[in-house]
Amino acid sequence: MKILQYRFLTVLLLLCAGTTYPQNPKAKFGTYALTNASIETITKGVINNGTVVISNGKIAAVGTNVQIPQGAEVIDCKGKWIYPGMIDGGTKAGLFEFGQVAQANDVTELGDVIPQMKALTAINPNSAGIPITRISGVTTTLTVPGGELFAGTAALVNLHGYTPDQMAVGFQAVVLNYPRTGRRGFFDRRTDEEIKKATDKAIQRVNEVWDKAVEYHKLDSATKGKMQYYPEMQALLPVVRGEMTLIIDVDAAKDIQAAIKWVGEKKIKKVILSGVAEGWRVADEIAKANIPVIAGPVLSLPTRDYDKYDRPYSNPGSLRKAGVKVAIKTEDDNVNYRNLPYHAGFAAAYGMGREEALRAVTIVPAEIFGVADRLGSIEQGKSATLFVCDGDPFETKTQVSNVFIDGWNIPMVSRQTLLYDEFLNREPGLTKEK
Amino acid sequence: MKKIILMICLSIFINEIKAQSQQGNMLIKNGTVLTVTKGTLEATDVLVRNGKIAQIGKNISAPSGFSVVDATGMFVMPGIIDAHSHAGIDAINEATSPVTSEVFTGDAINPFQMSLYRALAGGVTTIHAMHGSANAIGGQCETLKLRYGVKDPEQLRMEGAPRTIKFALGENPTRVHGGSGIVPRTRMGVEFVIRQAFSQAKEYMTQWDNYNKQKQQKGFRGMPPAYNARLETLAEILKGNIWIHCHSYRADELQMLLKVCKDFGIKKIVFQHVNEGFKVAPELAAYGAMASVFSDWWAYKLEVYYSTAYNAAILTKNGVVTSINSDDAELMRHLYHEAAKTQKYGALTDEEALSLITINPAKQLGIDNRVGSIEVGKEADIAIFNNHPLSIYTVPMMTIVDGVVRFDREKDPADMRIYVDPKQDLDAVSLQEDYQVDRCMEGAEFMFENIFGANLEE
Numbered sequence: 084m085k086i087l088q089y090r091f092l093t094v095l096l097l098l099c100a101g102t103t104y105p106q107n108p109k110a111k112f113g114t115y116a117l118t119n120a121s122i123e124t125i126t127k128g129v130i131n132n133g134t135v136v137i138s139n140g141k142i143a144a145v146g147t148n149v150q151i152p153q154g155a156e157v158i159d160c161k162g163k164w165i166y167p168g169m170i171d172g173g174t175k176a177g178l179f180e181f182g183q184v185a186q187a188n189d190v191t192e193l194g195d196v197i198p199q200m201k202a203l204t205a206i207n208p209n210s211a212g213i214p215i216t217r218i219s220g221v222t223t224t225l226t227v228p229g230g231e232l233f234a235g236t237a238a239l240v241n242l243h244g245y246t247p248d249q250m251a252v253g254f255q256a257v258v259l260n261y262p263r264t265g266r267r268g269f270f271d272r273r274t275d276e277e278i279k280k281a282t283d284k285a286i287q288r289v290n291e292v293w294d295k296a297v298e299y300h301k302l303d304s305a306t307k308g309k310m311q312y313y314p315e316m317q318a319l320l321p322v323v324r325g326e327m328t329l330i331i332d333v334d335a336a337k338d339i340q341a342a343i344k345w346v347g348e349k350k351i352k353k354v355i356l357s358g359v360a361e362g363w364r365v366a367d368e369i370a371k372a373n374i375p376v377i378a379g380p381v382l383s384l385p386t387r388d389y390d391k392y393d394r395p396y397s398n399p400g401s402l403r404k405a406g407v408k409v410a411i412k413t414e415d416d417n418v419n420y421r422n423l424p425y426h427a428g429f430a431a432a433y434g435m436g437r438e439e440a441l442r443a444v445t446i447v448p449a450e451i452f453g454v455a456d457r458l459g460s461i462e463q464g465k466s467a468t469l470f471v472c473d474g475d476p477f478e479t480k481t482q483v484s485n486v487f488i489d490g491w492n493i494p495m496v497s498r499q500t501l502l503y504d505e506f507l508n509r510e511p512g513l514t515k516e517k
Numbered sequence: 518m519k520k521i522i523l524m525i526c527l528s529i530f531i532n533e534i535k536a537q538s539q540q541g542n543m544l545i546k547n548g549t550v551l552t553v554t555k556g557t558l559e560a561t562d563v564l565v566r567n568g569k570i571a572q573i574g575k576n577i578s579a580p581s582g583f584s585v586v587d588a589t590g591m592f593v594m595p596g597i598i599d600a601h602s603h604a605g606i607d608a609i610n611e612a613t614s615p616v617t618s619e620v621f622t623g624d625a626i627n628p629f630q631m632s633l634y635r636a637l638a639g640g641v642t643t644i645h646a647m648h649g650s651a652n653a654i655g656g657q658c659e660t661l662k663l664r665y666g667v668k669d670p671e672q673l674r675m676e677g678a679p680r681t682i683k684f685a686l687g688e689n690p691t692r693v694h695g696g697s698g699i700v701p702r703t704r705m706g707v708e709f710v711i712r713q714a715f716s717q718a719k720e721y722m723t724q725w726d727n728y729n730k731q732k733q734q735k736g737f738r739g740m741p742p743a744y745n746a747r748l749e750t751l752a753e754i755l756k757g758n759i760w761i762h763c764h765s766y767r768a769d770e771l772q773m774l775l776k777v778c779k780d781f782g783i784k785k786i787v788f789q790h791v792n793e794g795f796k797v798a799p800e801l802a803a804y805g806a807m808a809s810v811f812s813d814w815w816a817y818k819l820e821v822y823y824s825t826a827y828n829a830a831i832l833t834k835n836g837v838v839t840s841i842n843s844d845d846a847e848l849m850r851h852l853y854h855e856a857a858k859t860q861k862y863g864a865l866t867d868e869e870a871l872s873l874i875t876i877n878p879a880k881q882l883g884i885d886n887r888v889g890s891i892e893v894g895k896e897a898d899i900a901i902f903n904n905h906p907l908s909i910y911t912v913p914m915m916t917i918v919d920g921v922v923r924f925d926r927e928k929d930p931a932d933m934r935i936y937v938d939p940k941q942d943l944d945a946v947s948l949q950e951d952y953q954v955d956r957c958m959e960g961a962e963f964m965f966e967n968i969f970g971a972n973l974e975e
Contacts, residue, residue, distance in 0.1 A: 183688075183818040212816065268947030335946040360948055384847050386946045388631045391931035392638045392850070416950075418816040425854065428909035437910075477909045479857040499815075503827035503863065506795045507834060513799045 110243060110491040114138045116151040117471060117485075120160035125167055125446045126460040135165055137467040140490030145463055158485060160471050166441075167460050168222025168241075168468040168488065169427075169476070170448040172377035173357055173412030174420045176213065176224045177206030177240070177247075181418070191229040196292050198257045198318035200235035202226045206247045212418040214497035217242040219421035220470040220483045223458060225377075225412070225448075227258055227330070227357075232289055234258045236318065237330060239452050241468060243488040254452040256328040256355070257318065261342045262286050265335060286341075293349055296323050325352030328453075330377075332357045334386065336364035343372045355451055357412070360386050363398050366405030375451045376402055378443075379412035381426035393433055399443060400434030410448035411440070428477035437477070466490070538664060538672045540568025541897070541920030544579040548588030548901065553595055553868065553875045554890040563593060565897040568919035573893060586922075591914065592905055594871065595890050596642025596898030597852050600762075600809040600878035601789050601842035603647060603959065604632040604849065605661050605673060610649035610960035615694050615701060615710045618682060618754075619746035622646050623659030626670035629936040632846040633673075634665045637924040639850035640900030640913040643675060645842075645882055647789075650685035650764035651693045651961035653701060653710040657682045657750065658762065660882050662898070663916075665923050666935060679883035682754060683789075684711070684763035685957075686770040688820050693961050708773050715781045718751035760785035760883060762809075764957065766820040768796035775804050787881045789842070792824040798835035807838040807881045811848075812855035813862070829873060830863020840878035844957060857907040870907055 115137040122130040122145060136144040136152060144150070151157065180187040189205040206226055216224070222242055228235030237256050244250035262285035266278060273281070296319040303310050303320060310316075321327035329351055333342045339359060346354050356362075357377040362369060369376060383395045402409045411427050413420050423444055431440035449459025457466040467490040474481035486493040511517065543565045550558040550573065564572040564583075579585050603609050608625040611617040626646070636644065642663055648656035660678035667673065686707050695702025701710050724742040731737050753759045761778070765771055765788050778786050787807040788794060792815065794801060794808045801808060810832070815824035825831075832839040841856050843849035856874045859865040865873075879889025888898050897920040904911035916924035 179816075181816040181819055181822045187819075211822070263946075266942045266945040268945050269941075270947075271945070334948050335944075337944070358948075361946065382847065382851065383948075384635070384850075386948060387943075388934055388941070389932040389943075392635045392933070416817065417814050419813055422813070425909060429851075429854075432910045432912055475909075479854070479907065479909060480860045482861065498823070499825035499827060499862075502795065502823070502825040503831065506798070506825075507827075507831050509796075509799060513803055 108494040114155040116155040116157045117160050120165045122165045124461040142465050142467050167445045169444040171224040171420050171423045172410040172448050173414045174224040176226050177210050195231035196233045198233045199314040202228045203238035203247045213242045216421045221423045222468050222488050241488050256330045257322050258330045261333040328353040330355045334358045334360040336361040363401035366402050370406040375408040377410045377412045380414045381430050396429045396433035399430040411443045424477045539921050542583045545586045545588050548591045548593035551594040552891040565920040592902045595875045597640045597874045598878040599644040600840045600881050601844045602644040606646045610651040612651035612961040615652050616654040616714050618750035620656035634933045636849045637663045637916045642898035642918050648683035650689040650957040653690045653707050655683035680759040686765040718748045721748040722752045762787045764789045766792045768793040792821045795828045795831035802836040808832050809840040809842045812858040826862040829859045841873045853906040
């Protein structure tokens, strides 16, 4: 109990510290012209020596022959590149502040069938991880709740805004952690029988829930929406009706096959597979089922001792080669979503190629999430969610100099850059006297 | 008598085998050689004889019987050294007391772990296989060379590397023991435990010194003091024969240990993780303490919440000998990439960045006279990459230990197990999330169960 009190006080102190210390200067909204840039549009090739005009939160113009509006703030991007903001297909951004203290973590709610639990509700717009991530050019993430079976509803958010609603892009999806069959490794001490029993039970539970949701949909249609309050079923209703996506998190080859079969049997219309660590084993089957994939983390260990050491790196490329639509996620445990370009870079180096890897963190996730009309490329009319950098964003040498999210010019500071500024040449140094 | 002779012969024979860890001959032709300590040499050959670098230069011809590696278009760098790892050992935390200096990870070497090969495939040749961080004074650690393929644990040891020991400050030792009603529960208690241990070791040394002196006197009839393995080890630290590698995070606790070391005359101190090292970089530099850090890990617990990825750069620019380590089987696979991140966070030069994973960790382990750079006379631990190792598009192609090729991307089959458990379940699938992220605390779970009634992994 004392420990709990101590923890509570710690968290309280942290919150107080957060409110008395102004962490970030304000973002600015206005009309901007980013000139003399190499523009990686993603969808329409590279434009050399071009201009991007940002106005009213949108990309007002892109090209080499662009009229700069009067009053626009001109940012000379000579020698620099403009890329669309990178999209991470799976994080805990805003839900997880730091580890080992339960009060700093809103990732997992109780219960195995809780699709009504909404990530967007608990995303903390002032999480320290958000500025740290966005100044690296990662502007958008799918925040995914953790847990068992139907674990909740994930939300796609832009990493700027003072309320979750200001951050929300619009896409939300129910998450199903597909039951894992088989042994998890040498540390899994369950007997074969116990494993089989647990898996069968979980699959039975998923089926029961789904069948019930289908029944619920029929009754709801028949009664014209006059059903009694039933939060789980109401949350599943749009998925059953094909209005909302079901993200199925699944990794082992056998489980991927089972999930694909299940989706076919249940005739589920909108599905994304996520994780898919062993996708390379069954890539053709995923391609045949025509289900898009969010692969990752790329920087992870092989799933089996006898697999080639580089399988996690080459998995996105293997899937792509088979014809699967592939986005990439970091699913990082240490709030390092800023490493998305490096996960993509490893995928690029190990078979995916740079161009496809770039698409896998821009236009492909935008398409998969149904927001390609707003995000994922530099095109006129899209949201001005983009960044300026001095080289290839996958390279660690590259510095990001400007970030815009929904047209907001983001201050290029985070707690980590502020600490650098303060401590590089600390004052006082060794002695207090100068 | 015959038996005794046989035994002696056998033991000589066994020692003979032990001494022969394989040493190779080869010529690495025409690569871009990143020596780390002596600049970058274009189109240069490296000749390896008996496991040592024999010559570096242009147009060296291969003596007969030497294998030739064509490194045209490739980058040749010193093998990567990981100053903080828990790979290659089957036991990590003794954890049964706040002080367990008597135990030694080198007694639990496992040459069959896949993580050793996976690290090799990331250019790593030497690792510091450390005790965990459950107690204020943990066990002694072993420096291993990744001679993956050998089955005898003895052959993984880096013979002659200085002895090291793990200390730990902050949340881990205070949670593990403090929660069970054993000091330390606070950072005050951690200081006390360490000072108490060193004070007892000093008394122990005095008792032995006195005994050894009195023993010389005629007619001495006293008893020797009781032998104590724990205090013997601590005494070796005080004598400067064992280097402290201390798990630590916060600036205040770093300064605390510096003061303790100063008071007890201890000079060899390397701080591990040291996420807030950047806050006391001038103090660390002034003492000559070294730092081994993560490139960008933070937020996995409260004491790393106020971290910055600029840590390595700030420490380096303040004159602290800094390395980047993994403490993790996954991160260990791409330490070259972790080092490269210091170019984003603090714009370190190529040479500074590469030093973080080669010569600097070598200094921290006291093996910089043997490995950590490509220089004539040094051991031929070499990694070859198809692109500059600090580029995201690089792929490690070959890793050489003592002149022996231990990883070859072109030739190695997918399945590199050297021991296949006949009972192994081929369908077992373990995911990243299944691995305990904090191997530093592996083996200390039982203490947590006592405290929180909960599993550490949650």
